[in-house]
Amino acid sequence: MIGPTSSLLINPTNTLDWLKGTGSEATVNQDFQQILQETAAKEQEQAATESQAGAAAANSRAGLVSLLHELAGSANPASVNEEQLFASIIYDRIAATKGEAVAKEYDALLDGKLLDYTRPDGAIYIEDAARAALREMESSGLLTTEEAETIHAQAFQAAQLDDNTTALYDSRGTTMSVAPTATAMEKVLAMLLKFDSGELPSSRMSLSYEQDQPAGSTAATGSTTSSATSGVAASGTDSTSGYSNSAEYGYYNIGDGGRRAWRIPESGPEFGKQLKIVFADGHTVNVKDTSQRYSEKDGFVFRPGLGEKGDKNSNTWTSHNGVYLYAPFNNQSTSVKFYWS
Numbered sequence: 001m002i003g004p005t006s007s008l009l010i011n012p013t014n015t016l017d018w019l020k021g022t023g024s025e026a027t028v029n030q031d032f033q034q035i036l037q038e039t040a041a042k043e044q045e046q047a048a049t050e051s052q053a054g055a056a057a058a059n060s061r062a063g064l065v066s067l068l069h070e071l072a073g074s075a076n077p078a079s080v081n082e083e084q085l086f087a088s089i090i091y092d093r094i095a096a097t098k099g100e101a102v103a104k105e106y107d108a109l110l111d112g113k114l115l116d117y118t119r120p121d122g123a124i125y126i127e128d129a130a131r132a133a134l135r136e137m138e139s140s141g142l143l144t145t146e147e148a149e150t151i152h153a154q155a156f157q158a159a160q161l162d163d164n165t166t167a168l169y170d171s172r173g174t175t176m177s178v179a180p181t182a183t184a185m186e187k188v189l190a191m192l193l194k195f196d197s198g199e200l201p202s203s204r205m206s207l208s209y210e211q212d213q214p215a216g217s218t219a220a221t222g223s224t225t226s227s228a229t230s231g232v233a234a235s236g237t238d239s240t241s242g243y244s245n246s247a248e249y250g251y252y253n254i255g256d257g258g259r260r261a262w263r264i265p266e267s268g269p270e271f272g273k274q275l276k277i278v279f280a281d282g283h284t285v286n287v288k289d290t291s292q293r294y295s296e297k298d299g300f301v302f303r304p305g306l307g308e309k310g311d312k313n314s315n316t317w318t319s320h321n322g323v324y325l326y327a328p329f330n331n332q333s334t335s336v337k338f339y340w341s
Contacts, residue, residue, distance in 0.1 A: 063091050063092060063095050063100070063103060063107075064088045064089060064091055064092035064188075065088075065185070067087065067088045067091050067107065067110075068080060068084055068085065068088040068181075071084040071087060071088065071126060072084055072181075076181075077181050078180065078181060079171075079178045079179060079180050079181060079184075080178065080179065080181050080184050081161075081169065081170045081171045081176065081177055081178045082127075082159045082160065082161050082162075082168040082169050082170070082177045082178075083125075083126040083127040083130075083159075083168050083169065083170045084126055084170075085158070085159035085161070085184060085188060086126070086127055086130055086155050086156060086159040086168050087110060087126050087127070087129070087130035087155075089154070089155040089158050089159055089188060089192070090106065090130055090133075090134060090151055090152070090155045091103050091106055091107060091110075092192065093150075093151040093154050093155055093192075094106050094137075094143070094151060096196070097147065097151070098142075098143070098147070102137075102142055102143075105137065105142055106133055106134070106137060109133040109136055109137065110129060110130060110133045112133075113128075113129035113130070113132045113133045113136075114126070114129045116129065116132070117129040117132070117319070119308065123172065125319070126170065127168050127170075128319050130155075131152070131207060131209070132319075134148055134151065134152055134207060135148075135207045138207060146204065148207060149204035149205055149206060149207060150202050150203075150204050152204075152205045152206075152207055152209075153202065153203045153204050153205035154192075154195050154202055156168065156205055156209075157191065158187075158188050158191040158192055158195075159188070161177045161178065161179045161184060161187070162177045164177070206253070206254060207253075208252075208253040208254065208261050240276065240278065240337075240339050242341070243276065243339035243340060243341050244340075244341045245271075245339070245340050245341065246337060246338060246339045246340075247337070247338050248335055248336070248337045248338075249262055249264055249335065249336055249337075249338070250262075250334060250335050251327070251333075251334055251335065251336070258329065258330075259299050259326045259327050259328070259329055259331070260326070260327040260331065260332070260333060260334065261324070261325065261326055261327075262323070262324070262325040262326075262327075262336060263318075263320055263322060263323075263324060263325075264305075264322050264323035264324070264325060264338075265320075265322045266322055266323065267304055267305040267306055267321060267322055267323060268287075268290035268291055268292075268302075268304025268305060268306065268316075268323055269290050269291050269304065269306070271290055271323075271338060271340040272290065272340045272341060273289065273290060274286070274287060274288055274289070274290065274340065274341075275287040275290050275338055275339070275340050276338070276339040276340070277302070277325070277336060277337075277338055277339075278336065278337045278339065279327060279331060279333035279335075279336050280333035280334060280335045280336065280337075281331060281332070281333045283327075283328060283331055283333070285300060285302070287302055290304055291304055291306060291316070292304065292316060293315055293316045296328065298328040298329060299326060299327070299328045299329035299331075300326060300327065300328045301324070301325065301326035302323065302324075302325055303315065303316055303317070303318050303323065303324040303325075304316050304318075304323055305317070305318040305320065305321045305322045305323055305324065
């Protein structure tokens with residue numbers, strides 16, 4: 001193809017001067033032919049690279065569809081939900097950026113996690129299983145933290161089927177989010193193409209994300225003692241006298257919105273009916289009913305670890321069956337102390 005070499009063509013009116021300055025016509029012709037050959041070689045190399053990239057993209061898309069069908073339990077599912085899409089898109093993103101071999105590692109890990117996140121009645125928490133598999137890939141070094149969080153963010157965003165873009169839902173209950181398979185795939189592929197072309201910038205999303213607060217939301221730190229809005233927690237004095245038991249816990253990760261997060265082994269009721277929570281900076285929350293979920297506008301979240309995964313506004317369930325705690329936004333405490341009787 002000659003097009004790319006057009007900038008090297010000589011204006012006829014300047015040909016004589018150019019020949020005088022570069023030597024004989026034979027030498028000029030030889031040099032020009034060499035340039036053409038080098039340019040042609042570069043074009044062939046670029047075409048081969050583009051072909052390989054196209055093949056990789058096609059393979060990752062095939063992997064996405066294959067895994068999606070597997071998760072949907074059908075070779076030709078009529079509809080799919082957001083959680084199924086999320087797990088499948090993670091495969092696609094890994095394959096596209098790290099290759100099929102690494103994507104297959106995710107697939108193998110996901111198989112095991114799906115068993116771990118299966119309820120006695122057979123229902124599977126696919127979103128949690130996929131995120132757990134991605135976390136394991138990051139902790140084992142198969143993916144860097146940046147790679148894993150970027151893949152996580154892209155998959156979470158591309159899996160959205162409805163207007164609620166801060167959560168993913170399955171095909172059960174009142175919060176289900178499903179779409180015809182063809183419609184869902186069209187939407188997913190359009191989003192992935194935007195990521196790949198750079199039209200849509202890629203953000204990062206913490207692997208410790210829990211479906212409690214809008215992704216990327218921000219809020220100012222509240223007062224040193226939370227106030228009650230739901231009847232579950234209420235303001236009180238900072239005194240810790242009168243409590244017969246206490247335990248201190250260090251945070252385990254940075255969660256959504258930059259909040260410190262805690263996974264407490266015990267469930268809420270194991271601390272009794274009521275619980276005083278004191279962060280290292282003095283921020284205090286009095287939980288009046290440890291069997292209920294509680295959240296504050298400042299970002300504080302308390303989930304007792306009871307029951308089954310449900311509606312995000314009343315969900316008391318946690319994947320580890322213990323208390324899950326978020327510190328308020330901008331609270332930099334690295335430890336928290338529980339007081340109970």
